[in-house]
Amino acid sequence: MQFALDERETIGGTSAGKALGLAGFGRDPVLYALLGGDVEGRRVADALRTAGVTLIAGLAPATERHLNLMTAAGERVSLYLSAPGEADDESCAATAASLTDALQAAEAIVLDLSPEARRLIPRARATGRPIWTDVHDYDGIATFQRPFIAAADAVFMNADGIGDPIRFLHAVIDQGASLAVCTLGADGAVGVDAAGREHRVPAAPVEVVDTNGAGDAFMAGVLDATLAGADLPEALAAGARHAASVLSTPHLHPRLNDVLD
Template sequence: MTASVFIAGPASWNSIVVLDRLPEPVPHMQFAEESWETVGGTSAGKALALAALGRSALLYALTADDEPGRRVRDALERAGVSARWATSDATERHLNLMTRQGGRVSLYLASPSVTHGEDDADLVAAMSDADVIVFDLAAEPLRLLPVAIATGRPIWVDVHDYDGESEFHRPFLAAADAVFCNADRLADPVLFLRSCIDAGASLAVCTLGADGAVAIDADGTEHRVAAVPVDVVDTNGAGDAFLAGVLDARLAGAGVPEALTAGSRAAASVLGTRHLHPLLDPVIG
């Protein structure tokens, strides 16, 4: 069956450590409140959220033939995610230092190298058949950007905590029909969103944590949505679920306000689990 969404980007094996505060940049000792291991990766989070919404999606990601890679592949398969795996020299692994309020420091323990394009013909076919292509920030999606653009399919990108200046993000922004980000490093999120629309995007959205999200549509109209109140266990995956909820609603024909509401609901659905998505609760425990 043809997937309506093609997602390319990271799937990882993560160690999560919850602290009462993020570490200060001085030698010291802290005690963790809690810790666990789980599937990570922003593309894995989007694929899980879309699977939960009943939207057909294909995840393309890289793993190695190692124990972390086997854990990632097995967990996502058991959670109902359709995936195409390429083999890399390393499975992506993170150590995420978290606070209950959503603060995070991500330490990258291992990152996969890009492929040599041996499967590109099949990937181009899958992208060409999709309604939307979603690219996350990673070396392999960056390598695939030219062929993704050539398909003519709409491209949605998630630039996360973009600071408005990073060169690595610029090719993704230039290719984007829809841009998603968070406000962590933006001095003026609305100004940035309007710059995305001016550059050719038809939708630009910035998540604001507990304050919900703000979006600018193709007509320059500003839209806002409140966050759904929920008891937060872990914030990993909330932004990915938000994008998935908006995308699913837009593909179903919803307007921007209704799609943002759907995104807010989807984000709230993952905040009560310590995994990327509740679909992983019975799989990882």
């Protein structure tokens, strides 16, 4: 038996973390997500919109919810309490025009791992916009992530499951991506550019409060800096700084401190 040292309820989700980060940089991110018509879905929608995220919400049977069991060292086990399932046909029709407009207007499209995002890969590619994806703890073997990697111009991941990330990053570049990045926790991150050059950045010093969302914040920081014209070393450093700002808050982004607390 173990007594909890603390507990909190907050917004989770890898796409929400990235969108909140981009909003914090002064951009106008549009987040397409599936939410249930339940209390949790309404709370998530209200909080994201209050924090500056433009939300296109598809109606799903339930809002995704999970319980994270955390250690003081930041180790995590996620227990999924509910999953959204698929958007209903009426919801897809209602959001189709808004989603098409958002895809066409985007400077970049971020596709996070989900069946709904995988369904949208052909539409995203048809826009000609750069596609960024985050395959998290991909082991190099699982098949679900492969369409995302094949479609992406920029691929992000962490080193938890891959073994040798450097070899994999070079393989991603050889397959046609222009950027491949692996976060290494306290050891920072390593990125490989289109020319096959490796770039490393140390983790920014920070008093860690909660490790949830650090990888999403890192990617959002790199994306924002890249869109602003930064070269890869500068962009990686911006990602490290932004990840540190999220590590110092109990939420996915400091913007949620005033919204949820």
